[in-house]
Amino acid sequence: MAALPVAIPAVAATAAYLNARIGLIYDWDLLSTYIHSGIEQRLVAAKDHSTLFYILEGHAKSSKSTHPLLLWNGKSWTYGEAYELVLKYGSWLKREKGVQKNEVVAMDFVNSEVFIWMWFGLWSIGAKPAFINYNLTGKPLLHSIRTSSSRLVLADAETKKEFTEAVTAELANPNFRDGKGDVELVFFTPELEAAIESGEAVREPDEARSGQEMHDMAILIYTSGTTGLPKPAIVSWSKARLGSRFIAGWLPLKKDDILYTCMPLYHSSASLLATLSILTRGCTLSLDRRFSHHTFWPSILATNATIIHYVGETCRYLLSAPPRPTDRAHRVRLAYGNGLRPDVWESFKARFNIPTICEFYAATEGPSGMFNKSTNGFSSGAIGRNGTLATMLMGPGLAVIKIDPETDPPAPLRDPKTGLCVIAGWDEPGELAYKLDPANIKAKFQGYFGNKGATGSKVLRDVKRKGDAYFSTGDLVRWDRENRWWFVDRIGDTFRWKSENVSTAEVAQALGLCPGNVVKEAAVFGVKVPNHDGRAGCAAVVLDDSHHEKTEKGWMPRPYALVALAGHLGKSLPKYSIPLFLRFTTELQTTGTNKHQKTEFQAEGIEVGDVEQSGDVLFWLVERNGQRVYERFGVYELAAIKGGNVKL
Template identity: 50%
Template sequence: NLVAAVPLQYSIPASVAALAYLNGRWRLGSDLKNLYSFIITQVIGNIREKKDAVNLFYKFEEHAKTSPDRVFLIYNGKSFTYKESYERVLRYGTWLKTKFGIQKNNVVAIDFMNSDTFIWLWFGLWSIGAKPAFINYNLMGTPLLHSVKASGTAILIVEDEVWGTLDDETKAGLQAANFREDGGALQVLPFTSSVALEIDNIIGKREPNEARSGQKLNNMAILIYTSGTTGLPKPAVVSWGKVGVSPDLVRRWLGLSPEDIFYTCMPLYHSSAAVLGVGGVLAAGCAISIGRKFHRQGFWDDCRASKATVIQYVGETCRYLMSLPPSAQDKNHNVRMAFGNGLRPDVWPAFKERFGVQTVAEFYAATEGPSALFNLSNNSFSEGSVGVSGAVIGTLLGGTSVVVDMDFDENKPVRNAQGFCTKSKPNSPGELLFKLDETDIEKNFQGYYKNKGATSSKVLRNVLVKGDAYFSTGDVLRRDHEGRWYFCDRIGDTFRWKSENVSTAEVAEVLGQKSKLLEETNVYGVLVPGHDGRAGCAAVVLSPEQQAKFQASGAVDAHTLQELASHAQKNLPRYAVPLFLRVFKDEQASNRTGTNKQQKHMLREQGVEPSKVTENGDMLFWLAPGESTYRQFGEAEYKMLSAGQVKL
């Protein structure tokens, strides 16, 4: 017996080493933990449904009874315990019911910046069995009117400060006698300090359980809107299953405990901060510290003041924090983990090193999507990936997600002669699809509120076999041989030039390596007169030092233009090098959402017509044939292109 012949002092370390290798190679530990979390949260959700207690008001109430003195919310220097918060929620619920006559399942729109009042209104509505619609406080004009109307609400409660930013035309539109789809008027209440005082003097009443009864996991809990990067915002139905199961899953995945303090200044109108942030805190019974809005200068001060242990980021947040001048205080905090989505690979390791953050918990998901990808990263192995799945997850849950080959000219999956899609090979980009129950689509995908057309457009049928159904994410991802998932692009953002597909995310990542020159980079394809396809254009915000020079002189430093061109030409295929460079006059002009995500559609529409680009003070440059630096691009150059005198 060979094993018996091996001395014990050698066999045990060898066995441990072998197990460690297998765990590292196949990620058995993380897979088993995630699988257990997935199963147990589903079981808990089903139990809640059987008990007719899917409303998270009951979880809030439970903490108020079992841990009344534990802090739940920190905002603007004030702390609120679970008991104090619960009492406020009851007061707000009572006020909402008596003031407006709100009934069970009514939808009420709230248009607020981050604040404690946002939380009280939200849970106050849940306490009486009503449903909130979270309006993006940055919206004005048509997008705002559309968002409120699409919710079907008869009531809009808007923060006084937000109301003050709206123009007279928008206010008149909201207050029109026939605003609603049914021809009725909308009740609009600007929430002033006197309204808050009125509520503080109310005696809160807990509504009986019947007010919240009859809810199933797939019923609507909240309306949360898409970002509107591809058109007007659409209200996505966020179910009780999602607001209950997802936060519990995240709580287990992150290892949140009652001692943690979770800091977010991401907008509460978005699912990341609301469902995963507040919801995750509620699942763990810990505390959440809320920032009014994102300010890079005050971000770490807020973290230190609240003694935050976990921070949340979305989009370019971490890049903006990296643009701060280095400080001796950079690592003076209690933060052990950064949790969010959209952390670019070029920023990831630098952010961890500079600020001493041990763990990055990156995920991929969509507000309306039925599933997600997760990557809890403590080392360099999974840096830059939006998800990691090992052998266990791949085997048992492999059918729940699939990447399929794309036709990037038509922006849709390729179908073979039999009409089915083709699975993409490892490391080959394609659209990520999530499996749906073809017999009950609404079980995991509730779609968009009262919008069957938009809902059905997200469901693909007959993908791999006849009759199956998948959720179309609209995103291009790739998965490597090691089980790491990487985000490539939004469908429609990838463009073709010189018969090659160009990933805007990959080009932005390369340019982002020049952090001393650029603070932000947004890449997209533009139509060029006399040319097929789209040429690459990079719209950039200069670094603070370069921006100061730009604003002082009105010109971009020639060395900066040459260095950017050289870097792109050395590190990108010729077809992927941006031929145009748009320099924003300032950071505010950079077209990003309230969640620090970049928008491209307006930039694409403006293209490289100098009159459209420069009307707001931006500057436009191009990499002319044979040139090694970007030079200014104006009307004369545009006329040459239009006349066919220059071939790119």
């Protein structure tokens, strides 16, 4: 028996080594959560309870009835109170608006409690919501409503201004829905809400929600539309259930957690992976109308939130705000979301004392995702991380495909002998693709509502073997030997210069890491240059306030900032990746989820007149006395390029 005390530490040390080496415990958390999510889904499908309305109902009729579901604008609603309101909104929709089972109803709401009551009210009567981006106006707004097939649009007081006379006239046209009649538009007011909430709460029988297969539509959620008109992605019951249940188990959410989000509910990250995740666990959602760095932390302190949810550049904007005494006076134990840039990651954790970052990668219409729970520097900045076991089990379900550099638009590189895709090696960039069942594509990928062409374009065939099928993410990633996954770029953003591929994400990260906090934020893109092949690198840059000055010609970078940028980029990037043009601006346009919009910058390119008309200034990289420096780029320099007198 004397050997036992010696053996125990030895076994513990061996286990600790194996865990560090192959990520055994990390993988177990990941895989067990995935397995439990799948088992639960099969059980509810067998009961014909695909809709998540039954989860809300279950909590409302259990001991959780008195537990807070929602904190909003200084008010609180329990699961029991929320359930009753949901039934009232569902009753009103059916009684007053004649909404039928499986009908799609468009919702154009900013974040609010009514958004949630209406959403679940539609589910309660077997109908389906289409979440319209409340920032849309004119043509994109009309396009989103038309492609939803909705005959009824529900909008709140704040979005009413977007329904101009021209928009409402178009909706009233009997041919708007391809000959199926006009669209009824209902604006919600406090009086209407009060009338609905004073009505009777009627629970429709189970038949109203029956017959839903897991691959059937639960919600229509639109792509962000940064590169064109939004497309309505079908979010299935399977995706809504698996995604929310997985996040709840992976973080994991605890029964007393309060999850704070100010990201728009029309986006899948806030609706599926925040709201539905807290519903799955039976904890509490703290909701704000929209993002503002002025109200973000005060709201968290006021509601005692324990988890924060981010998307896109949210963390960068929080980090760029002036420090406050309350920066670390909170109860937050983790931050989770998608889009936290590597150059912001550690600084955000340190300033706000956030112990854990849970970063995920996913697409609204995609069949799977990547997940990275990070407590130290090992996976800082990665979009995903697996151990050896998870890689063995899940690796065959994906592919990283090399892209043919000679095609425009970019396409998979294929072996000329076999016709199959060429798979990238370790640390080589390639397009991430997820395996589908070629005989039943919609089991994992339901595509875009009413758009077979767009749906088909996302399916790659003959990837690893003849006849197989994969979902094309459109994203370039890199997989390293430590089983970490790194985002490289959107395929549409990557551009060719000097016969090399330039990653806009890599360049943006380098700009963000310029010493002295010179750059507040940057968006990188390729621009056409007369008499040159490919696209030259251009970065729209917002400088920190202390690094530019107001002049009669607008905001100009201080000379030392230009020197710092040229020197830092020259050391950090290969020569072909260094931006040849810098466009200094005071603000970058973003989507509702804080993602940069570049289309306007790309369209204006290096046309000085267009750039300066918007109040921005252009600089370009030139050689002076053996050094590369940024100098002002004006009409004379542009004329020299157009005249063929300059070779970049």
